[in-house]
Amino acid sequence: MAQGSGSATAVLVLVLLCVLLHGDFAESKVYTVGDRAGWALSSGGWPRGKRFRAGDVLLFRYGRGAHNVVAVSAAAYKSCSAARGGRTYNSGSDRVTLSRGTNYFICSVPGHCQAGMKMAVTAA
Numbered sequence: 621m622a623q624g625s626g627s628a629t630a631v632l633v634l635v636l637l638c639v640l641l642h643g644d645f646a647e648s649k650v651y652t653v654g655d656r657a658g659w660a661l662s663s664g665g666w667p668r669g670k671r672f673r674a675g676d677v678l679l680f681r682y683g684r685g686a687h688n689v690v691a692v693s694a695a696a697y698k699s700c701s702a703a704r705g706g707r708t709y710n711s712g713s714d715r716v717t718l719s720r721g722t723n724y725f726i727c728s729v730p731g732h733c734q735a736g737m738k739m740a741v742t743a744a
Contacts, residue, residue, distance in 0.1 A: 659680040664739050667739060667740070671744070676717070678715070678725075679713070679714070680715075684712030687729055689714050689716065689726075690709070692724045697724035718743040722741070724740050726739075
């Protein structure tokens with residue numbers, strides 16, 4: 621009888637764990653960077669006042685070929701330099717899932733990052 625009770629408890633714990641994990645994913649949101657303007661030279665301040673969570677998705681919309689999105693380190697963000705082999709998105713409709721902490725993005729088209737086309741997004 622005690623062994624059957626342990627199995628039932630294990631199943632209950634597993635079910636609760638699944639529900640909790642599903643709840644976290646259900647709460648993630650999709651944000652369009654820059655709202656209607658999209659990912660543009662003026663997008664740097666767009667995250668201000670917003671609360672992001674790990675697992676939220678940023679949708680970068682821009683004219684394909686006009687811009688790109690590069691996920692970079694803090695140092696690369698500050699210097700506006702994309703490391704070789706870094707993750708570059710260039711579809712014009714890119715979805716990036718946020719990690720916990722600060723996520724840094726730049727446009728590596730010459731002159732764009734230096735003109736302000738970079739963004740730091742902190743996710744709790």
